Amino acid sequence: MQKMQPHLYGNGGNIIMVQVENEYGSYYACDSDYRLWLRDLLKGYVEDKALLYTIDICRQRDFDCGPIPEVYATVDFGISVNASQCFDFLKTIQKGGPPVNSEFYPGWLAHWQEPHPKVTSDAVVRQMKSMLSLNASIKETLENAKHSGPVLENISVISPIPMLKAAYGTFHLQPLVSLFEEVTHRITPVLSAKPLTFESMDINTGFVMYETILLNKFENPVNLTVNSLRDRAIIYLDQVQVGTMNRLKGNTTIFLDIEKHSAQTLSILVENQGRINYGDFIEDRKGILGHVLLDNKIVGPWKDDAHPLNETSWLSSIKPVEHVQVPAFYRTQFTLPEDYTSTLDTYLDTSGWTKGVAFLNDINLGRYWPLAGPQITLYVPC
Structure with missing residues (x-):
């Protein structure tokens, strides 16, 4: 003030x-x-x-x-x-x-x-x-x-002198490192009897990867339920995606086929999709607030690995690889075309991408999820 x-x-x-x-x-x-x-x-x-x-x-x-x-x-x-x-x-x-x-x-x-x-x-x-x-x-x-106001995303009103925008061309992202790799653990993982909330781990944004070892004591298919999911989860068995859950859609149960006579790693990547400052969700906690159940039996213990995505500078030391296991980090570097003497505002078109968060020069541009929409492009100020 x-x-x-x-x-x-x-x-x-x-x-x-x-x-x-x-x-x-x-x-x-x-x-x-x-x-x-x-x-x-x-x-x-x-x-x-x-x-x-x-x-x-x-x-x-x-x-x-x-x-x-x-x-x-x-x-x-x-x-x-x-x-x-x-x-x-x-x-x-x-x-x-x-x-x-x-x-x-x-x-x-x-x-x-x-x-x-x-x-x-x-x-x-x-x-x-x-x-x-x-x-x-x-x-x-x-x-x-x-x-839905009648102005552009950069809040510029229509004026006699248009604000110049630039089209910098197409760039190809290179795979860097999987979120399953230890080098991505910027915060030391926590061991817990039940999944911890984001707030319990003192993070407000990003993702948490919850992992536990499953021993097949069930008859397939096995009912996996995540109680009080906040907000969206991708489910992996031995790092292979087997399903998704979405709090907004009310689907927090899927069926799994677990290999017999072997131990498998269950990974649940939970995304905080944002907070609401009014109504019933004003005190919204994030992560997994309840227990994870297999055929109504509590699963655990857990390794809780937080990824707040509050900075990405550490990725500069990671060398690109040919292939990477998703979920993963990708990167590209580019220089402005010679015919641009100064930087101008532009937009990042995420058409054809799946889901994630985009950064430019370590600045968070926002989420992209073009299949869900309605937002497709991200505003990139100069």
Whole structure:
């Protein structure tokens, strides 16, 4: 906040409003002490140099717990809400001042494995005109990746002078090393009686490889169940993929054929697919939260190998190989074409790829999963 203070409107900057909370009225806690504490904390930095405000949905139960004394109350909604009714309701709470929609959604969230939500520009224009006719102030949420806003992924608006983009050509990735190899263990694996969560291993992102030894005491096919999977898992027997599980799809059980009279390694690679900061999943833990069962019998002990993917510089010392066992790391190096005198923004096209995370110069560009969509390309700023 100290860095932001010079940019506050009262200090000659362009920040006119500072948000205290976002839709807190939808949260079950309804803690008035917390709201007042947060208000006073921000007041200590903002003073009277900008306007403090809150956002809540146009519902009585949300406004029972969302607004904060001495903080300007605003609402948020998209194209399907009756703007006049919502602002009339807001005026019963916020006495004086213009009605404000401080988070107008021109579209909606895009999730993996779901169709890309699209809204017509005519519908957006109609709602904008409706709000402006009511003398309302509007802050539009324009980020394309989140709410289908009418701008590019790099948040550049259409202007008379176009922002130049570059096409740097096609490059081929070289296989480096399998995730099963010990050299990829940047964190010492942990031994445990049951699988540990990401949080128990003090990591917030990436993947965890859970491994245990199976002795065939069952009749094939064997029912493998992962209780409380968070979020997606790839299942391997002796490093050969035999299935996937997906929390969002509700499939956390598969059938295995285990070799008789031999020990096999069961590997479960679990991916943290991101966190949600609202609703039922606000305290979402990642990994395997319950037990792993074979025909309803608990499996263990486990080796838990964390791969947070928070840095990739160590890969520079790995030499490419001809073949690699997936899941694996791949790399390519390239120089800009001679006709480019400076770097320009571009996009990484992941069409034809399977699933993973892309880095450029050790900077995480994001996930790719073109078969699931809706995102195919990753924005690469210069």
